[in-house]
Structures are given as structure tokens and as C-alpha cells.
Amino acid sequence: xxxxIGNGKKSACVLIVGSLVVIAFAVNSTxxxxxxxxxxxxxxxxxxxxxxxxxxxxxxxxxxxQLRNKVREDAPxxxxxxxxxxxxxxxxxLEESLRKxxxxxxxxxxxxxxxxDYIRRTLKNEFxxxxxxxxxxxxFETELQGVVLRVNYPYAQSAELSEMPATLLAxxxxxxxxxxxxxVGRYMLLVDRESNVIVDFxxxxxx
Amino acid sequence: xxxxxxxxFLIVPLLIASLFxxxxxxxxxxxxxxxxxxxxxxxxxxxxxDGSLRFAVIGDTGSGSSKQSQLGELMFQYRSIxxxxxxxxxxxxxxxxxxPKDFEKKFSDPYKKILDSKVKFYATLGNHDLAxxxxxxxxxxxxxxxxxxxxxxxxxxxxxxxxxxxxQVKWLEDELAKDTSDWKVCFFHHPPYSSAKKHGSDDQLRxxxxxxxxxYGVNVVLTGHDHVYERIKPQKGIYYFVSGxxxxxxxxxxxxxxxxxEKSYDRDLHFMLFEVAGDQMYFQAISRTGETxxxxxxxxxxK
Numbered sequence: 001x002x003x004x005i006g007n008g009k010k011s012a013c014v015l016i017v018g019s020l021v022v023i024a025f026a027v028n029s030t031x032x033x034x035x036x037x038x039x040x041x042x043x044x045x046x047x048x049x050x051x052x053x054x055x056x057x058x059x060x061x062x063x064x065x066q067l068r069n070k071v072r073e074d075a076p077x078x079x080x081x082x083x084x085x086x087x088x089x090x091x092x093x094l095e096e097s098l099r100k101x102x103x104x105x106x107x108x109x110x111x112x113x114x115x116x117d118y119i120r121r122t123l124k125n126e127f128x129x130x131x132x133x134x135x136x137x138x139x140f141e142t143e144l145q146g147v148v149l150r151v152n153y154p155y156a157q158s159a160e161l162s163e164m165p166a167t168l169l170a171x172x173x174x175x176x177x178x179x180x181x182x183x184v185g186r187y188m189l190l191v192d193r194e195s196n197v198i199v200d201f202x203x204x205x206x207x
Numbered sequence: 208x209x210x211x212x213x214x215x216f217l218i219v220p221l222l223i224a225s226l227f228x229x230x231x232x233x234x235x236x237x238x239x240x241x242x243x244x245x246x247x248x249x250x251x252x253x254x255x256x257d258g259s260l261r262f263a264v265i266g267d268t269g270s271g272s273s274k275q276s277q278l279g280e281l282m283f284q285y286r287s288i289x290x291x292x293x294x295x296x297x298x299x300x301x302x303x304x305x306x307p308k309d310f311e312k313k314f315s316d317p318y319k320k321i322l323d324s325k326v327k328f329y330a331t332l333g334n335h336d337l338a339x340x341x342x343x344x345x346x347x348x349x350x351x352x353x354x355x356x357x358x359x360x361x362x363x364x365x366x367x368x369x370x371x372x373x374x375q376v377k378w379l380e381d382e383l384a385k386d387t388s389d390w391k392v393c394f395f396h397h398p399p400y401s402s403a404k405k406h407g408s409d410d411q412l413r414x415x416x417x418x419x420x421x422x423y424g425v426n427v428v429l430t431g432h433d434h435v436y437e438r439i440k441p442q443k444g445i446y447y448f449v450s451g452x453x454x455x456x457x458x459x460x461x462x463x464x465x466x467x468x469e470k471s472y473d474r475d476l477h478f479m480l481f482e483v484a485g486d487q488m489y490f491q492a493i494s495r496t497g498e499t500x501x502x503x504x505x506x507x508x509x510k
Binding site for chain 2: 040080083084085090091138141157158161162163165166177180196
């Protein structure tokens, strides 16, 4: 009987040790996973005002996308394997139709003062510290002669596009596949991916 | 007798060394082959093995300059001694405006003979490229900013390094996780490692993609952006190339004291040729003037 109890205790011990090893391993690999993706972790929003600003921003973006997709239906169809002529016809039609449909659009419609404030604070945090020197170099090295910022008009084709670092994108309010964040100097832009039209922009986005 | 012994003392090690030197040299330079007749000046350092996968690489091409066309002509000539199946483009496919005439001047004219030979080009987007290039038939992107193609035992991943958002990162991880290909090659515009002075290593991008490459066994990474040629010393088991001078050149841009460089070239435009045979990937970089600027073989160790 004692033997049986002894065996039971031994089994329990083995089970406990085994479980601890498994738990330790799981915790360790979770931590490793976290470490690996830390650069891409979205920021934790604690302020109610920030939450509201982000919600408003997201609903404005959604409204733009709905309008854009409606306009897009009237544009000439662009095949996945198109010709340069088809690409140009599609881009021009989309650009003109968007301008017409958003006739009254002005700077600050989507980048409201509240979300602009949130974005400025977020970017300021990201651009602090010596290790962010590279980040500044990436953003500010872009040659941007000829870029005129005007809502509803395209980003100059002849100008290069600044790279949007993944680590920065992860910290910004999530946009949609139809829109892209861009930097022009210290300005931040929202650009329509296909038509290249500037949907909105905010000054002094970067510290 | 004593003298003979002394002589043997010198000769024997030399003989032993001579047995090894050619092998080492062949490993680095491949089998150099020259063809006669019209292509006699073309030098090939690739083995042309039966059943191998052959492709070319060009980057930062879309200038529309006469030198870009000259390089395109040389690439076409090389096809006669090294029939490559397709061409990978490292981005900046069109500099400046993108009208139909620009597509002609900066792409379809310089590579007309290659296109006419039914060789497919697979592009990736650079910082000078508009998003709708993904819908251009000759770039074979099928409307996608990032995509995977499989050729023989090699899986190629074209990434959009201009906009590495979380959606793309997740896609890459998901695709690589289920990929059982022998070779995994990623190509995109911005180099995670580069010794060029103008741009250099993109640390921000590297921070995100390198752990994924390591985790899922990516073997080779091809990039452009810096208008030079550079083969980087293997980094954490991965081979990185910068091939960004297919149409634009930044002479003297390589930092000569860079600890990253295995081999570099910044004096003329260039293109690259690759041959994959089993566990070996052979490569050759060729300048516009026909000079072989680098060649060698990569053994597949990451499985």
C-alpha cells in the first residue's frame, strides 16, 4: 500500500515537474515571440480622448473608401495584366472622378486636430533616442523637389516616395489598403494608393 | 643527399598546395567558359548543368538612358550562351513620369529583344514606382504588391519594402511557414545590408524582416536601391546581394572599409546571372563592358 502511495507521489512529482517544464517552455517561447515582434507591437491607448480621436479617424477613412469605391465603379476596368495605356486611363479617370466627388474636401477633414495631436505625440516618441537616428535618415533622405501638397490633387509622379518604416506604420492608426501614409519633409500625407491623389495632409507631423 | 632532402622539403608542400589551390579557385570563380563566333567576347562563369534553373537579376533600371539599353543588349547576348528563363527586377523600374511612352523608353525598348524571346520579367516596387505598376502585364505582378512564385526547387518572394505593414509581414510569415521548397529567395528594393554611402543598410526594415528570414530558412536575399553591386558577407547564414545599378550608377559610392563587403563594384552598370542546381546556387555579376565583376557558388546549408 505504502509502495502504491509512494508510486503515486512519485508520479505526481513527475507530473508537476513536467508541467512546470512545459509552462516554463511556453512562457519562454511566448516571451521570445514577443521580443521578436516588439517592434511591430501597436501602442496601448489608455486615454479616452485618444480612443475617440482614433475612432473618428477610422470612420472618416471608411467614408472616404466607400466614396472612392463607388467612384471606382465608373472608371474604366483595369485588368491585372494591363497595358500602360490602360493603366494611365484608369489612373486619370479615378483621379478626376475623385476630385469631382470630393469637391468640397479640404485639409484637416480626415486629419482632424484631435487625431493630428495624437499622431504628433506618437511620432515624437518614435523619433526619440539615438537608435532612431536611422529612422530620421530614412524619412528625410527622400528627394522631394516638385512635390506640391494640395488636397484632391496627385502626388507628383516625378518625385520619389519616402519609405514608410514598418516599425512606424505599426504605431500609427491602422489605415486601409486603399490609402497610404507618406512623409514629405515634416508633413504627413494620406495618399490614395491607386490614383496617387493626396486625400489629406497635416503639417509639422514630424518633430 | 642532404640537398635533395632540403629540396623535397620545399617541393612536397608546394605540390600538396597546388592540388588544393585550383579547387578553391574553382569554388570561388566557377568554370569559366568562353563561346566562339558572335558571342566570343562573352565570358561565362556558370556551370550550365543539365536541368538547372537559370535566371537573371537587374535593379534600379528605369532611367531610359543609352547605357541602360547597352546593358539590355548585353543581357540579351548572354542569353545565347546562358539561356535564362526569367528576369527578376529589384525595383525603381521607372524613374520619373509613368506615361505609356515612359514604359516604352524605360522598360520595353531597352529589353525588347529579351521580351521578344518570351522571357518573363518579375518586378518588385521601388521608391520611385507608382503602385499601379503591379497591373502592368510585362511586370507579371498580377495586381499584387507582394507575391510568391515557384520555379523548380526555388520559391521567390517579391516584397514591397516601401510599405512593410503588418498585413504584409503576416502574409510573409504565413507563406514561409508552409513553404517546403529547397531554396527560399526574397527580393525587394531596400537593402537590409549595404555598404553604399548614399543609403546604406536599412536597419528599420532589417529589424522586422531578418528574424522572419532566419526563422523560416530564407537562403538568399536580393535587393537594389543603392546604385552599386555588392555581395555581403553571409549574415546569420543568409546571403545578401545589392544589385542596384541596372540603369543608374553612383560611381565611388561603396565605403571601401566596410566590414560587410565580400565583393563590390561601383564603376559601371551591371546585371547578374544565377544558376540553381540541386544544393548549389551559382552566380555571376557582369558589368556593362562585359567584365565579370564577381562570381561564385552558394551551398545550401539552411534546410
